Amino acid sequence: MAIQVGDRIPEVNLQRIRNGVEVVDTPTLFDGKKVVLFAVPGAFTPTCSERHLPGFVQHFDQFNARGIDVLCMSVNDPFVMQAWGQSQHVPEGLLMLADGNADLTRALGLELDASGYGMGMRSRRFALYAEDAVVKKLFVESPGEFKVSSAEYMLGELAEPV
Known part of the structure; x- marks a missing residue:
């Protein structure tokens, strides 16, 4: 069953690159914080690279000004996520997280079987x-769509009381 509003973020380890590969757990990322987590089916893929990540890069300061951390996650390895972040000029503070084995993706119940496209198990597009660490808002895209997980949509939703 997919995670719902009111549920806690599951405790799972992810990876990122700072001074080498670093393991970071979800309690470290979410406990005591306001966080937007958005996930993409794959780094360097068209919609993810042309619209999804760039929107969060463009509006990062608006989230930051509200005291909200921004995390980007994909079922890729940390080296791919680092390279993708560099190619997209991701600002320091917008964390590029690798869910290489889809552990968090599965724990959230938001996996996508993209085997038909040669991509294996991936994450659905969501924000x-x-x-x-308690989900207050959740927006999961229908397959092939990009409407409700964008930075602009999330900012609009956060303008309302949470």
Whole structure:
């Protein structure tokens, strides 16, 4: 069953690159914080590279000004996520997280079988907002769509009381 508003973010390890590969757990990323996590089916793929990540890069300062951390996740390895972040000029503070084995993706119940496209198990495209590791808003895209997980949509949703 997919995660719902009111559920806690599952405890899972992800990876990122800072001074080498670093393991970071979800409690470290979410506990005591306001966080937007958005996930893409794959780094360097067309919609993800042309619209999804660029929107969060463009509006990063608006989230930051509201005290909201921004995390980008994909079922890719940390080296791919680092390279993708560099190619997209991701600002320091917007974390590029690798869910290489789809552990968080599966724990959230948001996996996507993209085997038909040669991509294996991936994450569905989604965005969520959590406070102190509790999901307050969740927007999961229908297959092939990009409407409700964009930075602009999330900013609009966060303009309302949470």
